[in-house]
Amino acid sequence: MFLQYFSPHPLARAVNRGMLDYWQILSAIALVVGVVGVARTNLMGLIAGKDRINRLTVLAGVMAMPILAWLWGTTAGSPFVWMFEYVQMPMQATVFALLAFFVASASFRGFRARNAQATVLLVSATIILMSRLSFGEGFLSQFQWIGDWMRDNPSMAARRAILIGIGLGSLTTSLRVLLGVERTWLGGSK
Amino acid sequence: MDWGTLVAGLLTFAVFSFLYRDNPAYKWAESLLIGVSIGYTLVIAWTSTVSAMIIDPLSSGRWGVIVPLAVGLMLFGRFFPQTRSWSRIPIAVIIGSGAGAAIPAMLDARILNQMSPTVAPLWGNGLVASFGAIVLLSGVLSTLAYFYFSRERTGWFGAVASTGTWFLMIFFGTTFGYTVMSRVSTFIGRMEFVLGDFLHIIHQ
Amino acid sequence: MTDLRIRRWIFLGLAVIVVLTMLVPVTTKVTVSPYTQRMYDYIDSLPAHSVVMVSFDHDASSQPEIRPLSLCLLRHAFSRGLKMAGVSFQSEGTVIGYRMIEQTAKEFGREYGVDYVYLGFRPQLQAAILQLGESIRGLYAQDYFGTPLDSIPMLVGIDSLAQIAVVLSIADANNTTHWMEYGKARFNVPIIAGVTASMVTSYDPYLSSGQLSAMVGGLRGAAEYERLLNRHGAGQRGMLAQSATHLYLIALILTGNFIFLRARRGKK
Numbered sequence: 211m212f213l214q215y216f217s218p219h220p221l222a223r224a225v226n227r228g229m230l231d232y233w234q235i236l237s238a239i240a241l242v243v244g245v246v247g248v249a250r251t252n253l254m255g256l257i258a259g260k261d262r263i264n265r266l267t268v269l270a271g272v273m274a275m276p277i278l279a280w281l282w283g284t285t286a287g288s289p290f291v292w293m294f295e296y297v298q299m300p301m302q303a304t305v306f307a308l309l310a311f312f313v314a315s316a317s318f319r320g321f322r323a324r325n326a327q328a329t330v331l332l333v334s335a336t337i338i339l340m341s342r343l344s345f346g347e348g349f350l351s352q353f354q355w356i357g358d359w360m361r362d363n364p365s366m367a368a369r370r371a372i373l374i375g376i377g378l379g380s381l382t383t384s385l386r387v388l389l390g391v392e393r394t395w396l397g398g399s400k
Numbered sequence: 401m402d403w404g405t406l407v408a409g410l411l412t413f414a415v416f417s418f419l420y421r422d423n424p425a426y427k428w429a430e431s432l433l434i435g436v437s438i439g440y441t442l443v444i445a446w447t448s449t450v451s452a453m454i455i456d457p458l459s460s461g462r463w464g465v466i467v468p469l470a471v472g473l474m475l476f477g478r479f480f481p482q483t484r485s486w487s488r489i490p491i492a493v494i495i496g497s498g499a500g501a502a503i504p505a506m507l508d509a510r511i512l513n514q515m516s517p518t519v520a521p522l523w524g525n526g527l528v529a530s531f532g533a534i535v536l537l538s539g540v541l542s543t544l545a546y547f548y549f550s551r552e553r554t555g556w557f558g559a560v561a562s563t564g565t566w567f568l569m570i571f572f573g574t575t576f577g578y579t580v581m582s583r584v585s586t587f588i589g590r591m592e593f594v595l596g597d598f599l600h601i602i603h604q
Numbered sequence: 605m606t607d608l609r610i611r612r613w614i615f616l617g618l619a620v621i622v623v624l625t626m627l628v629p630v631t632t633k634v635t636v637s638p639y640t641q642r643m644y645d646y647i648d649s650l651p652a653h654s655v656v657m658v659s660f661d662h663d664a665s666s667q668p669e670i671r672p673l674s675l676c677l678l679r680h681a682f683s684r685g686l687k688m689a690g691v692s693f694q695s696e697g698t699v700i701g702y703r704m705i706e707q708t709a710k711e712f713g714r715e716y717g718v719d720y721v722y723l724g725f726r727p728q729l730q731a732a733i734l735q736l737g738e739s740i741r742g743l744y745a746q747d748y749f750g751t752p753l754d755s756i757p758m759l760v761g762i763d764s765l766a767q768i769a770v771v772l773s774i775a776d777a778n779n780t781t782h783w784m785e786y787g788k789a790r791f792n793v794p795i796i797a798g799v800t801a802s803m804v805t806s807y808d809p810y811l812s813s814g815q816l817s818a819m820v821g822g823l824r825g826a827a828e829y830e831r832l833l834n835r836h837g838a839g840q841r842g843m844l845a846q847s848a849t850h851l852y853l854i855a856l857i858l859t860g861n862f863i864f865l866r867a868r869r870g871k872k
Contacts, residue, residue, distance in 0.1 A: 271435020
């Protein structure tokens, strides 16, 4: 995968395409393995008698979707898409929406100006919140300008440094994996 | 109101009930969500990839996919203690491919392409632009110094690294502000559904 | 007052503010930011009949926030006569993307196969992008409905990222980063992005360096874009509630810190 950047030879290109196919096929099978793992865990929990109703619900959902897709397909208007649009999507979005409340709670209870640095964090957050108000132009447009400047300069500088650091770290970790030095992905040192 | 909106509305309230306290309705809704989303992922993975990239080629006589299929099936070995070690082979292929492809990508996108715009003229484009360029350069260098843990933070290096802390605080504050905006927007979107489509109190 | 009761009052306050502001039929005026204007100008500058690859790289949890923005971008692109090829590298984005591209195409009377096509989901984003750069047919032999790509009129002569005018990544996480690392870096295809607000600061360095040609973020971005399109939508409808909520959160931060500092002074 690394060498494919260096050779336009047809053989290299063919090997590259083959590897990319392998990578995707293995990832797809890994998805299926993950699903089987969850189903297995819930089935074992069901047999053991723990939290039966909820485990049964999980298994029913896991089985219902493939059956619906097999019988009626996955196009618009099918029961499969209906389940996604009216069961999965609303619940998933609502679970995420709960975070707004916890952010509000954290704003009151967690964000304390304990020291100068925490104060800078709070002031930055407050400026950004003020800059995103939409009550027209005038006094608030100053906050918009300050917020945009903060985003384009000091905030971006820190993020850029973090990206460079992550890039260097990923580079070294990838090299360590390829050279066999890094073996934590094996789940041990064997 | 159609059945879909009714079901979606009731499930939405079941999830919101968690805000008062954890309860059986929320737990059941959560279980349903887990089951349906796993089933959905299985269908999409099967129809889009397993069927399209394995079954269709095999049925049209392209036997080359037997090899990745055989290697992929080794992943199921993790469910049995005697065959658990077999699953390391496909994991090795996935991780090795990712690591190999990542090297030039990281080098280009995250290192070189991020370093070059940092090296920009510090004057000549007006006072505001010059101030911004100085802030940018000093921010990148001091934050990088902050993350360099192989040297003791004393003297000039300590001063530079602690300057990086201030830039990081501004970044975290800015990110928090935008994250708050994001979460609030998601809640507003759900309320638009509840008040509009479900309860018909507002009209869009 | 116990912690739990304070928390519940805070939750109730947030809910009341959002509900009350949503009941008020007032649209606040949003100022269009340079970032949104840049995205609008970019899409506007694309020649008609250019092929845009839209990558639906988000899941259902961010739908309420990103849907208004996605609709704006798709509507603008269709109104400019651009051809859309939809893909998804996140399983949930598959059905979301399909429904969204179909809905907006119908609004503009666009025909499937001629003006837009939906290719569907493939796993492993990095591998998929690298394959798209070599050959689209190498990754997708058929579209989402099983039609061979060779029989789709829109894709005649289009077989790699080199023939794609721009990739529009609609994302709620790091998937756009992979588009830049593999698509832009390797194949030099321009990338533009519509992201959730929480990802905006993560992508700012890429926008500044030119790796991202344009980016719009969040519900506020959608409201600004709706203003440019002269269209009233969910973005603008949500702005009063969002502004009121921001003021509520600022009040909470200030109140919490006032109580904290007073208690600290009392201890001293």
